[in-house]
Each structure stands twice: as structure tokens, then as C-alpha cells.
Amino acid sequence: MTTSTATPDPTAPLPISGARYRIEADGYVAEIAGVGASLRTLSHEGRELVLGFGQDEIRPGFRGAVLAPWPNRVVDGQFVFRSQQHILALSEPARGHALHGLAVWVEWEAEEVTPTSVTLVHAIPAQEGYPYQVRVRVTYAVGPDGLTWSVAATNEGTTTAPYGTAPHPYLVAGDGLADDWTLELPAAQVQTVTPDRLIPTGIVDVATYDGGVFDFRAPRLLAQTFLDHAYTALTPGADGLVRAALRAGDGSGVGMSWSTDCPWVQVHTPQAPGPDGWRRGVAVEPMTCPPGAFNSGTDVVALEPGRTHEVRWGIYAL
DSSP states (O other), X not given: OBOOOOXXXXXXXXXXXXXXXXEEETTEEEEXXXXXXXXXXXXXXXXXXXXXXXXXXXXXXXXXXXXXXXXSEEETTEEEETTEEEEOOOSBTXXXXXXXBSOTTSBOEEEEEOSSEEEEEXXXXXXXXXXXXXXXXXXXXXXXXEEEEEEEEEEOSSSOEXXXXXXXXXXXXXXXXXXXXXXXXXXXXXXXXXXTTOOEEEEEETTTGXXXXXXXXXXXXXXXXXXXXXXXXXXXXXXXXXXXXXXOTTSOEEXXXXXXXXXXXXXXXXXXXXXXXXXXXXXXXXXXXXXXXXXXXXXOEEEOTTOEEEEEEEEEEO
16 A cells, blocks of 8 residues: 655755655655655654654764765775875764765755655766766665665766765664664674774674674674674575664564675664764664775775666665
């Protein structure tokens, strides 16, 4: 069953979070905010599956945003691509990095809106630090399998562009805090980082590193574990999809799936009181490339002129 979609009134002032889009089907209801093409809310049969935010609220941090043309951090805001050095604005000044791309604080334009799906687009203009022209198209759709969320980027310029992407939802398993939830993540390796600036330092096995505290291959209670790390060596299921699960004590919860086109996933448990929601959600961010990828070159997509790169994720009730 579907219901009508709330389409923005072009004559009315936009909500502070951007144009509002609502899609609904099979018990799933999602609301998308125009700023950052952000997943603002997602529920199933009235149960919240993500940590949302208000329509008339500035989006807290990067909650639900689309990260492009890179996810996570460009260390020191500087990178070299095809022998050319680039210097980006430091959007994370406290740590001295360029964080989460160039599309998170812009209003995306609606391309297609139906009762069960919405497609938004944003053309990233060539600019200092990123002299490439990349058009990004995001589609959200709901159906019996939950929410499908896809990101397609097309290089509309004349030179090859470095590119990466990820979503930034905070999953919610149930009432209370993440301390009481169980996480299952089929990842055999984790990236180590410096404690102050989160600069990548290496890749280690989850089974042996730090007493196995980062090992969630078997479902395990989060308790007081703090995570802000990128995982890799992901094991897909028989359907070719990697699946993460977050469950409350009664066994209900939320799942997320993605293909091996995203060989990395960042997992973050907000630790301090503030706008990112103190342990009220767990960020699960499937990534095409790891933190610091523009510096290391690891898994960076070399997007040729005229070519399109597309990945997708799914979020569903358990």
C-alpha cells in the first residue's frame, strides 16, 4: 500500500533542513531533507530505524547525509591525484582535515518524485581544491524489502576525477542507548588511527588487535565500546551482499546491506553529549574507499570523463 507524496510547494519558504520529501510503502515511511539529500527519518510500522532530526532543525552534524565526492577525511585537506597537488578547505578545523565531501550542506534539486521514491541531483562545480565537474544523483525508494538508497556520479568534465562516496545514517535498534544493543558485522580487519586527529596508521586483524574489542563477526553487546573506525575484509552472504545487524534485547532491530562495491564500512558510536546524539544511534557508513583514501590512493575511483559510477545500500527492519 502506498500513500501520496508530500511535494515541496515552490512558493513557500523552505524548511531549515531543506525541501521535504515523504515516501511510503509496505509499512516503511521515509522523509528526505533537501540539504545534503539527507535521510531525515525512517520508520517501519511506527518503529524508528534511524536517528532522525526535525524538519525545522539544522541537521546535526552529518546525520543521514550523502557523502561525495569523498567520504570521511582527506588528511590535512591536501592530496595528489595524477601528479597534481590539490588543497581543500578544512571543513573539520579542530582536527585539520577536509571532511565528508562537498555536497553535505547544499540544497539538492528534485529530479523525480513518486509516492514510493524520490531522486535528487546536485552538480558539484569545479572549484579550488577539486577542479572536477561531477553530477551526483541520489535515489531513495521504499518497498517490501525496506529502504533502497543509491548514489550515481557522472563525470561531466574533461579530465579524470578522483571520487568516493558513502551514506551517513545512524541506525537505531530500539529504545534506550547503544550500550544495550548487539552489533553483528562480518569484518575481519579494522583500520587503526591516531587518537587525536584520527589519521590512519595501518590495518590489523580484529581477532588479535586490542584483545578483540573491535571483533563483531559474532553478535556481541556494544556495552561501553567506543567505535570510530573503518572496517574492511568484509564477508558477503550467499546473495553477494554484506549485512550488518543491530538488535535490541528483544531481538528486534535494524539491518543494513550493501554490495562489495563498498569494501569499507565506518562504524561510529557518538560518545559525548551533543548534536550527534550521545549513544542513541550507531553510524554505519558503507564506503567505496577508506578514510585518508585521497592521500593514500586506496580504492579511490578514477572517474573517467562521461562515465558513471553507482553504488547502493539498503536499510530494513529486523
